[in-house]
Amino acid sequence: MKKKLLSALLSVAMVSTMLVGCGSTATTETESAPAAEETATTEAAATDEATTDAAATTASSEVTYKGDIEIMHYSTAEEENSKNGGATAFRYAIGEWEAAHPDITLTQNVLSNNDYKDKIATLAASDSLPDVFMLQGMNTANWADQGLILDLTDAIKNSPYYDKYTQSYFYAFTADDKQYAVPALTAGTCCQVLYNKEIFKAAGFDEFPETWAELIAAQDKIKAQGVDYVMGFANGDAWQANSCFLSTLGDRFTGADWTYSLIENTGSKFTDEAFVNALTATKDIFASGLFNPDFNSASQQTGNDYYVSGQAASVICGNWDATYVYTNADPELIAKTGIAVLPQPDGATASQKTHDIGMGYGLAINPKVAEDPEKLAACLDLIYEITGPTFADYVAENFALTGLTQTADVDLSAFDQFTQDCYTFNENPGCEIYDSYIDSAVIGVLNQDVQAMLSGQMTPEEVAEETQAEYDSVYGN
Amino acid sequence: MLKAIRPKNKVIVMYLFIPVLIYVFTVFIPLIAAFYFSFFKWKGGPKKTFIGLENYANLLTDKVFWSSFGHNIYLVVACIIGQIGFAFVFVLMINSRLVKFKGIHRTFGFFPSTISAVAIGFIWKIIYDYSYGLLNYFIDKAGATEWFMNVMNNGQPLVWKDMTSHIMLIVSIPLIWQFIGYYMVIILSAISSVDQEIFEVAELDGANAFQRAVYIIFPLIKNTLLVCVTLCIAGNMKAFDHIYNLTKGGPGTSSMVMALYGYKTSFRDHNMGYGSAISIGIFCCSLFVIVLSQQGAKLISKDKGGAE
Numbered sequence: 180m181k182k183k184l185l186s187a188l189l190s191v192a193m194v195s196t197m198l199v200g201c202g203s204t205a206t207t208e209t210e211s212a213p214a215a216e217e218t219a220t221t222e223a224a225a226t227d228e229a230t231t232d233a234a235a236t237t238a239s240s241e242v243t244y245k246g247d248i249e250i251m252h253y254s255t256a257e258e259e260n261s262k263n264g265g266a267t268a269f270r271y272a273i274g275e276w277e278a279a280h281p282d283i284t285l286t287q288n289v290l291s292n293n294d295y296k297d298k299i300a301t302l303a304a305s306d307s308l309p310d311v312f313m314l315q316g317m318n319t320a321n322w323a324d325q326g327l328i329l330d331l332t333d334a335i336k337n338s339p340y341y342d343k344y345t346q347s348y349f350y351a352f353t354a355d356d357k358q359y360a361v362p363a364l365t366a367g368t369c370c371q372v373l374y375n376k377e378i379f380k381a382a383g384f385d386e387f388p389e390t391w392a393e394l395i396a397a398q399d400k401i402k403a404q405g406v407d408y409v410m411g412f413a414n415g416d417a418w419q420a421n422s423c424f425l426s427t428l429g430d431r432f433t434g435a436d437w438t439y440s441l442i443e444n445t446g447s448k449f450t451d452e453a454f455v456n457a458l459t460a461t462k463d464i465f466a467s468g469l470f471n472p473d474f475n476s477a478s479q480q481t482g483n484d485y486y487v488s489g490q491a492a493s494v495i496c497g498n499w500d501a502t503y504v505y506t507n508a509d510p511e512l513i514a515k516t517g518i519a520v521l522p523q524p525d526g527a528t529a530s531q532k533t534h535d536i537g538m539g540y541g542l543a544i545n546p547k548v549a550e551d552p553e554k555l556a557a558c559l560d561l562i563y564e565i566t567g568p569t570f571a572d573y574v575a576e577n578f579a580l581t582g583l584t585q586t587a588d589v590d591l592s593a594f595d596q597f598t599q600d601c602y603t604f605n606e607n608p609g610c611e612i613y614d615s616y617i618d619s620a621v622i623g624v625l626n627q628d629v630q631a632m633l634s635g636q637m638t639p640e641e642v643a644e645e646t647q648a649e650y651d652s653v654y655g656n
Numbered sequence: 657m658l659k660a661i662r663p664k665n666k667v668i669v670m671y672l673f674i675p676v677l678i679y680v681f682t683v684f685i686p687l688i689a690a691f692y693f694s695f696f697k698w699k700g701g702p703k704k705t706f707i708g709l710e711n712y713a714n715l716l717t718d719k720v721f722w723s724s725f726g727h728n729i730y731l732v733v734a735c736i737i738g739q740i741g742f743a744f745v746f747v748l749m750i751n752s753r754l755v756k757f758k759g760i761h762r763t764f765g766f767f768p769s770t771i772s773a774v775a776i777g778f779i780w781k782i783i784y785d786y787s788y789g790l791l792n793y794f795i796d797k798a799g800a801t802e803w804f805m806n807v808m809n810n811g812q813p814l815v816w817k818d819m820t821s822h823i824m825l826i827v828s829i830p831l832i833w834q835f836i837g838y839y840m841v842i843i844l845s846a847i848s849s850v851d852q853e854i855f856e857v858a859e860l861d862g863a864n865a866f867q868r869a870v871y872i873i874f875p876l877i878k879n880t881l882l883v884c885v886t887l888c889i890a891g892n893m894k895a896f897d898h899i900y901n902l903t904k905g906g907p908g909t910s911s912m913v914m915a916l917y918g919y920k921t922s923f924r925d926h927n928m929g930y931g932s933a934i935s936i937g938i939f940c941c942s943l944f945v946i947v948l949s950q951q952g953a954k955l956i957s958k959d960k961g962g963a964e
Contacts, residue, residue, distance in 0.1 A: 300923045306702040321926065325701025415817075417906055473786035475907055476817035481787075490787075620925035631908020634820050 244557035245282040249309040251302075252287070253295040254364070262506050263499070264578030265365035271573050272565040283557060303327055311558050314360045314543035316351030316615035317622060322543075323354045329544040332358045334559050340567045343584045351615040352541045360541025361566045365580040367498030368536045369612050370427040371604055372519045373486060374493035375512070378404045387493075387519035391460075394522055395467045401492050409469040411482035411491035414633065417626040419479075422614055423497050425461055425629060426535040427521050430610035432457040434529030442616040444654045449625075449647040450640075453529065458632065458639035460524040465633050475633045487512070495521065498580075501601055518600045520607050536609040538583065542566060581605070617650075624649040687939065690932040698929035700922075711933035721934060724914045725941055730824050731831065731892040731913065732945070738832035740884050743839035747847060748869050750840075762844070766837035773834075777901020780830040784816040784902075791816065817903055823911045827899050834898075835891070839884050846880035847873060882953045889949055893942040914938045 250273070258266035277285045288309065290298055295313070302308050303318075308327060322328050335341065335349070335358050345366070352360035374387050382401045388394040398409045414420040430438065433453040440447035448454075465474065471485050483500050485491035487508045494504070505513060520532045542562045548555050564570075571584040579594050579602045591599045614622045628642040637645075650656070694711050696704040715721055750761050768776070783790045792814055795801050805811050809819055816826050854876070858868050874881075896915040899905060905912035905920070918938060922931030 297923050300700055300926055303926075304698075304700040304928050318926065321699050322701060325699065325703045327701045415906075416904065471786075472813040473815040473818060476815060476903065477786065478781070485787075620927050623920065623925040627906070627908055630906050631910070634818055634907035634910075636820055636908050636910065 242280060242283075242557045242560050244551075244553040246554065247284045247286060248311065248554070248558060248561065249286045249288065250311040250561070251290075251295070251299065251309040252313050252363075253290055253292045255289050255291055257291070261502075263502060264574050264580045265367075265582075268570050268573040268577070268582075269364060269565060272567075272570040273561075275569055276561055276564045280557070285561075308545045310545050310548050310554070311542055311561060312545070313363060313540040314352065315619075316537070316539055316541070316612075317617060317619050319352050319359055320354040321618060323357070323359050326546060328359045329546045329549055329555075330357045330359060331361065331544065331559075332356075335361060338559075338563050338567075340563060340584050343568070343571075343586075345583060345585060348538045348583055350611075351537055351539070352543075360543040361562050362538035362541040362583045363566050364538065364540060365498075365574055365578075365582050366536060366538050366605070367580065368534045368605060368609075369422050369497040370424065370495065370521055370534045371498070371501065372410075372493055372495055372521060373501060373504060374517050374519060375406075375486075376515045376517045378406060378492045379517075387517060388522055391464055391467075391522045391524050395464075395469060398467070398469055404492065406490060406492045408471045408485060408491040409493065410471075411485035411494035412465075412470050412474040413477040413479055413482035414475050414630060415478040415481070417630045418614065418622075420461070420465075420475075420629050420633065421622070421626050422535070422612055423495060424521070425457065426613045427533060427610060428461055428464075428524060428527075429454060429457040429613070430530050430533050430535065431521075431524060431527035432460070432529055435610060437529075438611050438613075442611070444656070449650060450643045455639050455643050456526060457524075458629070458642055460527070461629070462632055462639055464524065475630060483507070498601070505597060513595070513597050516597055518597075518604050520604075530608070530610065533608045533610040534604075535612045536605060537612050537615050539612065539615050618653045620653050621646060621650045690935045693929055693932035694936050696929045696932075698927075698932075700926040700928045704929070707929075711930050712937075714930065715933050715937050720909050720912060720917060721914065721937060723909060724912045724917045727824055727911065727913050728893055728895065728941075729945070731828055731895050732889050734825070734828040735832055735835070735892050736885055736888050738828065739835045739888060740839050740843075740881065742832070743836050743843055743884075744869075744881070746836065747840050747843045748865070748873070750844070751847065752865070762840070765840050768834045768836075769838040771834070773897035774901055776830050776834050777898050780898075781817075781902055784826065786813070786815045789816070818907055820907060820910045823903065823907070827902055827911050830902065831892070831895065831898050835888075839888075842880060842884055843877065846877040850876050878957075882956075885949060885953070886946065889946055890942070893938070893945060914941065 252269065254263075254266035254269040256270075259270055273285070273287065277283075296315070299308070299312060303322065303325075306327070314322065314328060319328070323330075335344075338344070338361075348362040348366060349358050352358055352362065372387060378401060379385075379387060381404050382397055384397070388397065394409065401409050412419070412424075433447075433451070437447045437451065437453060441449075471477065471482065471491060474482065480500075480503060482491070482494050483496060483503050484507075486494035487504055489512070494500070496504070501518075504516075508516075520534050523531060542565065544555070544558050544562070548558055566583045568584055568586065571582045571586045574580040574582055575586045575589040579589060579591060579598045581602075589602070591602060594602075613625070617625075625642070625646045628637055628645055631637045632639060632642050693704075695706060695708060697707045697710070698704040746765060749755060750758055750765075755761065771779075782788070786792060792801075795804055795814065801814065804814055808814065808822060817823070819826065850873075854872065855868065858872050863872070894915050895913050896919070899911055899913055900916055900919075903911045905916050909917075914934070915938065918931050918934040921927050921934055
């Protein structure tokens with residue numbers, strides 16, 4: 180019997196080996212950016228200016244620190260190669276800064292976004308975050324509470340580029356009126372419709388239909404133009420329906436105040452009628468036959484691929500997908516591609532023509548860095564540079580994209596119509612992205628339940644109730 | 657064993673101590689750490705709040721956890737039947753005198769076991785793909801699309817990874833496919849260790865293939881099969897990577913398994929304390945299932961008077 184018990188225990192131990200090492204398998208790519216030949220002008224000259232108070236008050240040109248700085252981000256070389264504007268400019272700005280500071284050894288730990296999320300969560304859990312890293316908006320409140328991120332409120336005010344910052348982007352990184360990160364990479368919409376103007380014109384639409392009802396009524400006419408599906412979409416990872424659809428559609432029903440109240444936990448509930456209506460509308464729209472039948476399980480690029488291959492007449496996507504479509508589609512298709520906001524659902528009156536936009540990640544600093552004021556000054560300087568004009572001018576000139584720092588008027592004439600349209604699309608009224616703000620555990624439940632709802636396993640009411648229950652338990656209501 | 661070539665006890669203990677040390681470090685310490693963390697509200701940072709048994713109270717009423725447990729049990733049953741059952745049948749076929757190129761069959765049978773689970777996930781993702789998948793391609797070529805639509809999906813299009821009611825079957829097929837070869841090797845070696853004369857005698861006595869399989873081979877390798885069952889249970893209680901790559905537990909939670917749920921809770925929802933409680937829950941559930949299967953195995957051995 181003893182032997183049996185022992186063998187049983189051993190077999191269980193085999194099972195339990197999964198307890199270790201989840202998430203530690205991410206591959207790391209440690210690299211040092213090639214030193215650019217040109218020397219940066221401002222930083223080198225101004226070392227004679229004496230500064231004593233290094234913490235928070237330093238401007239960009241007063242870096243005296245000599246030593247190591249570790250930065251972790253997800254702008255990989257692969258993304259640069261696939262012409263992702265944000266990643267390319269990010270890597271460019273880091274390279275520039277590194278070249279201008281030869282005394283500092285900058286160690287970059289670069290992972291793909293998916294691996295990055297796992298790795299940074301593991302590092303946060305073991306309180307061993309790198310000096311500078313990308314903070315996801317939804318983690319701000321929790322990590323600030325845990326003391327994992329340094330309060331940058333004053334440092335941001337002292338930034339040499341403070342006047343040029345678009346202040347609204349800081350909202351995602353604010354907790355208890357303190358700002359914890361400087362928004363990084365590009366600001367782009369998470370929800371736009373790319374459509375084939377020719378097909379819609381032939382079906383009788385000079386512009387993209389303004390309401391879902393119109394679009395649904397016209398679906399046979401559109402399909403008769405030789406496409407299989409009216410719209411392409413892919414929700415296989417379960418976050419797309421939330422980030423690229425529900426955040427915008429929800430805003431049309433609830434309006435911005437409801438969302439702010441939800442973020443700040445001052446009364447809004449997922450079970451409020453307006454939000455349940457938004458969920459119901461989502462369910463009905465996806466059940467209307469407009470979409471590719473595998474929309475709920477297809478992986479990331481599938482929806483875009485249907486559009487690129489001409490099987491779908493339009494696609495709902497975020498700005499990163501627009502880049503994918505742009506680089507993969509036939510130039511002829513790009514030339515006849517129009518960009519529109521999500522149509523208006525029936526019964527939604529709180530807002531119109533909105534699209535969710537923001538900057539999902541910001542650069543944050545490990546509080547341990549503050550023990551060495553010189554190092555802190557250097558880290559801040561690094562952050563100012565890779566979110567400042569070096570970055571913003573580069574993305575504006577090369578990709579017609581915008582970041583945190585505003586640039587002088589961008590000359591769009593050198594770009595093709597599609598790129599220009601992408602740029603001007605952002606002038607539509609913006610709304611917030613739920614998963615930039617709401618706690619990750621609540622978003623996890625919402626994503627999962629919306630996916631279940633779209634496959635017919637749950638009703639909108641059940642989704643709202645379960646999400647609200649998680650919200651209550653996380654926010655301690 | 658001969659005294660002369662037997663090393664000193666001290667030497668044996670010292671050599672054995674090394675794997676034990678590694679084992680303790682990689683298995684028991686994390687297990688104890690997870691047990692400790694499971695008493696805290698820990699959102700993934702230096703701050704932990706002691707909350708006693710609250711995580712466990714939540715776990716007991718957590719619908720997702722228990723449905724994941726159910727899915728694991730489904731996998732165990734499907735894989736015992738699929739992996740060991742098919743492996744047994746295939747081994748009998750390979751061992752048959754009528755089959756040529758036995759080496760090739762063995763190699764190709766074992767081949768999928770050597771592929772990493774991530775690659776298997778991708779291979780089957782492509783097979784199941786709605787528009788470009790092999791499966792739908794062949795069904796379409798066979799002109800059976802409509803029939804499959806009616807039988808499998810109430811007349812809806814054949815989006816395999818979205819068929820909530822059959823999703824567990826759909827995710828278990830790659831798992832079964834991968835490990836048949838593995839159990840084939842174990843069963844083959846068990847059969848080859850049995851005196852071949854027994855089979856010859858049986859054949860001379862006029863036992864047909866089925867009778868030989870059920871009344872002679874099966875009882876003789878019963879203990880090996882029980883080991884296979886234990887391995888199969890242990891393997892499937894910790895199923896993770898295939899499903900993570902195929903469906904990520906979706907749609908919703910309809911293909912969620914316990915390990916995947918623990919991972920999601922810990923690393924995606926940043927809920928490390930509850931994630932630890934889930935890990936301990938997995939440990940207890942697995943212990944329960946394995947003890948149960950051992951007791952079952954003991955009963956089977958007793959009933960048929962098997963040699964122990």
